[in-house]
Amino acid sequence: MLTPIGQITFQDVLDIALVTFLIYQGYLLVAGTRAFNVVRGILVFATVWGAAQLLGLTTLSTLLGRAGTVGLFALVVLFQPELRAALERVGRPRGREGTDGSAVLQTLARAMERLAERKTGALIAIERKTPLGEYAATGVTLDAVVSVPFLEALFARNAPLHDGGVIIQGSRVVAAGCLFPLQSSDGTYRRYGTRHRAAIGLSELTDAVVLVVSEERGSMRVALGGKLGPDLNGAELREQLRRLVYEAQIGTDDLDAVDPEPFPTLERGPERAVERPAADAPEGTPGATKATVHAGERP
Numbered sequence: 372m373l374t375p376i377g378q379i380t381f382q383d384v385l386d387i388a389l390v391t392f393l394i395y396q397g398y399l400l401v402a403g404t405r406a407f408n409v410v411r412g413i414l415v416f417a418t419v420w421g422a423a424q425l426l427g428l429t430t431l432s433t434l435l436g437r438a439g440t441v442g443l444f445a446l447v448v449l450f451q452p453e454l455r456a457a458l459e460r461v462g463r464p465r466g467r468e469g470t471d472g473s474a475v476l477q478t479l480a481r482a483m484e485r486l487a488e489r490k491t492g493a494l495i496a497i498e499r500k501t502p503l504g505e506y507a508a509t510g511v512t513l514d515a516v517v518s519v520p521f522l523e524a525l526f527a528r529n530a531p532l533h534d535g536g537v538i539i540q541g542s543r544v545v546a547a548g549c550l551f552p553l554q555s556s557d558g559t560y561r562r563y564g565t566r567h568r569a570a571i572g573l574s575e576l577t578d579a580v581v582l583v584v585s586e587e588r589g590s591m592r593v594a595l596g597g598k599l600g601p602d603l604n605g606a607e608l609r610e611q612l613r614r615l616v617y618e619a620q621i622g623t624d625d626l627d628a629v630d631p632e633p634f635p636t637l638e639r640g641p642e643r644a645v646e647r648p649a650a651d652a653p654e655g656t657p658g659a660t661k662a663t664v665h666a667g668e669r670p
């Protein structure tokens with residue numbers, strides 16, 4: 372029964388505030404993940420079910436009601452990793468958020484440049500809203516400050532943890548040698564190798580920003596929202612990191628706002644020169660390298 376406005380108590384207000392807070396937190400947990408589309412699907416399903424009940428369509432509403440009960444159990448099984456990640460996020464101690472984003476950004480970009488200059492393959496996932504704990508658990512747990520020499524040492528050929536991906540939370544490297552989910556080999560990215568497909572795969576299932584350095588070409592790329600971006604130079608990488616991770620916290624749905632053509636198809640693109648000057652070396656010094664690449668092409 373509805374409560375007249377004059378009789379609304381403090382408990383009612385608290386009740387509404389808490390439910391609103393829970394719904395908002397639920398939205399934050401699924402936003403940017405594959406679960407978001409499922410939530411939208413459930414809302415459509417619930418709307419049709421509600422409409423069927425209102426209009427007295429007995430058969431349809433009974434059918435949808437039964438399907439809904441079974442569907443709930445199916446969802447728990449299907450989204451077990453996401454549910455585990457959500458609970459992990461709820462239970463994670465606060466305090467890692469307050470990091471100096473700009474310093475981490477510069478360090479990460481510099482490390483990527485150095486790895487690319489030396490053609491050292493690398494795979495780095497930067498956690499945003501979706502917790503990456505379940506992927507970190509597939510590797511070796513670390514708790515180290517992000518630094519250029521440390522990342523170089525991790526990915527150095529023959530280093531014990533060079534195989535697999537590194538996971539970064541705030542300003543800390545929290546795991547290395549991690550196994551990321553591979554993007555299926557059919558479709559747009561079938562011609563890519565496993566490092567790039569692991570980057571795309573992880574970015575498809577989570578909202579992480581995943582950085583890849585190609586061992587073959589020494590190129591730097593970003594995967595986000597199940598898409599692989601074009602080759603980037605140092606300045607472009609810094610700009611993308613700033614906008615995607617350390618500033619606007621843009622979701623995968625907003626990718627087009629970041630760059631009108633961020634992720635080209637595999638068609639052989641125009642040849643373009645990518646300059647990767649060493650940040651601490653003046654232009655033209657031996658430390659500065661220049662590579663010619665074809666956008667979107669796997670050699």
Ligand SMILES: Nc1ncnc2c1ncn2[C@@H]1O[C@H](COP(=O)(O)OP(=O)(O)OP(=O)(O)O)[C@@H](O)[C@H]1O
Binds near residue numbers: 535567
């Ligand atoms: N599922 C995975 N999760 C994390 N890292 C992976 C995964 N699969 C492969 N890798 C990494 O990718 C390396 C193999 O890269 P591969 O040459 O097949 O890919 P690529 O996309 O062609 O990259 P590159 O251009 O650097 O050669 C492995 O040695 C491993 O470090």
